[in-house]
Amino acid sequence: MDGARWLDDDEQRTWRAFLWTSRLLNEALDRQLQQDAGMPHAYYMILAMLSESPGRTLAMSELARTVCSSPSRLSHAVKRLEERGWVRRAKHPEDRRTTLAELTDEGFAVLAAAAPGHVEAVRRHLFDPLTRAESAHLRDLLFTLLAGLADDPSAPAPPQPERSRRRRSPEEP
Amino acid sequence: MDGARWLDDDEQRTWRAFLWTSRLLNEALDRQLQQDAGMPHAYYMILAMLSESPGRTLAMSELARTVCSSPSRLSHAVKRLEERGWVRRAKHPEDRRTTLAELTDEGFAVLAAAAPGHVEAVRRHLFDPLTRAESAHLRDLLFTLLAGLADDPSAPAPPQPERSRRRRSPEEP
DNA sequence: CCCTAATAGTTGAACGCTCAACTTTGGAGG
DNA sequence: CCTCCAAAGTTGAGCGTTCAACTATTAGGG
Numbered sequence: 091m092d093g094a095r096w097l098d099d100d101e102q103r104t105w106r107a108f109l110w111t112s113r114l115l116n117e118a119l120d121r122q123l124q125q126d127a128g129m130p131h132a133y134y135m136i137l138a139m140l141s142e143s144p145g146r147t148l149a150m151s152e153l154a155r156t157v158c159s160s161p162s163r164l165s166h167a168v169k170r171l172e173e174r175g176w177v178r179r180a181k182h183p184e185d186r187r188t189t190l191a192e193l194t195d196e197g198f199a200v201l202a203a204a205a206p207g208h209v210e211a212v213r214r215h216l217f218d219p220l221t222r223a224e225s226a227h228l229r230d231l232l233f234t235l236l237a238g239l240a241d242d243p244s245a246p247a248p249p250q251p252e253r254s255r256r257r258r259s260p261e262e263p
Numbered sequence: 264m265d266g267a268r269w270l271d272d273d274e275q276r277t278w279r280a281f282l283w284t285s286r287l288l289n290e291a292l293d294r295q296l297q298q299d300a301g302m303p304h305a306y307y308m309i310l311a312m313l314s315e316s317p318g319r320t321l322a323m324s325e326l327a328r329t330v331c332s333s334p335s336r337l338s339h340a341v342k343r344l345e346e347r348g349w350v351r352r353a354k355h356p357e358d359r360r361t362t363l364a365e366l367t368d369e370g371f372a373v374l375a376a377a378a379p380g381h382v383e384a385v386r387r388h389l390f391d392p393l394t395r396a397e398s399a400h401l402r403d404l405l406f407t408l409l410a411g412l413a414d415d416p417s418a419p420a421p422p423q424p425e426r427s428r429r430r431r432s433p434e435e436p
Numbered sequence: 437c438c439c440t441a442a443t444a445g446t447t448g449a450a451c452g453c454t455c456a457a458c459t460t461t462g463g464a465g466g
Numbered sequence: 467c468c469t470c471c472a473a474a475g476t477t478g479a480g481c482g483t484t485c486a487a488c489t490a491t492t493a494g495g496g
Contacts, residue, residue: 103402
């Protein structure tokens with residue numbers, strides 16, 4: 091317990107502030123969308139990203155990247171969305187491994203109906219309390235953190251290849 | 264869809280950066296604790312808050328406030344923690360509505376074993392990428408947002424009393 | 437005093453997410 | 467070619483969270 095530097099009071103407050111803010115913001119958004127549109131925020135993001143894509147269509151893996159989701163979570167989510175008729179799935183004609191997800195007209199209508207309330211909630215909770223300069227600064231700080239989080243070695247990476255594609259370090263025989 | 268101001272590109276980026284950062288950070292911390300200590304981050308927080316309380320004991324409602332949790336979530340969580348022998352529950356002797364949650368010795372040991380790895384993960388993901396001044400600025404921005412989120416009228420509040428304790432506004436008869 | 441309302445907490449069902457298999461398809465090297 | 471491995475998705479079980487009841491206890495106002 092002594093090898094690692096502990097968090098001092100300032101760091102403690104910063105860390106808790108981050109946790110609380112992210113939790114409260116996520117809960118507020120989830121509640122708003124669940125009540126007004128009958129879907130969780132993660133589902134809204136999927137519909138939104140599809141609506142911004144050419145042909146309102148995206149491969150599952152690309153969609154997973156753009157909504158920052160695991161393949162499994164996305165697969166489950168799209169299955170639900172398909173059951174509601176908001177998304178349609180089809181096999182890619184040239185690479186039959188990939189599945190294409192397409193936003194249906196009904197899905198687009200639901201998204202369009204949900205968007206104003208959602209945007210208003212984001213504005214009220216995130217942007218109204220901050221000045222223009224403050225939100226710009228916040229963005230910069232978050233980008234800095236994202237850079238560190240993006241190449242996290244502890245992330246669920248594809249299983250380490252036994253002996254290949256791994257730069258031999260000087261310590262190894 | 265025209266009454267509400269849309270998000271411009273800068274706001275869009277800020278908003279997505281917030282979502283991604285909070286999601287990636289939460290996932291990283293959850294993974295670390297799940298793998299190294301066999302519990303999710305929410306459970307760790309409960310043990311940590313209890314350990315810092317006088318007598319390692321707290322009423323459920325106070326505990327819920329300090330870990331920023333709903334009563335229901337906390338109740339379920341403490342039930343699991345009690346099943347593992349990390350927490351003990353007892354009725355308050357003077358107000359028999361309230362339940363006191365107490366951290367057991369075994370729970371304290373588990374917490375002590377988990378803490379260093381957890382702190383190291385927080386440090387790596389949140390503080391190492393930022394200068395001292397940057398993290399102070401981040402804290403200030405988060406506090407500003409928290410102030411707005413704290414008194415959110417859309418929060419799951421106790422159901423509005425029909426006719427009492429509600430300042431009569433001039434518009435009402 | 438009694439009746440009402442507020443406070444504190446618990447419970448079960450529904451739902452979303454994680455993790456670890458598993459299937460299928462496409463490439464690459466021998 | 468044929469084998470092997472990587473890429474792309476899907477599935478089912480287990481778990482945590484939410485939401486809406488529901489119980490129990492205390493405090494307040496006629």
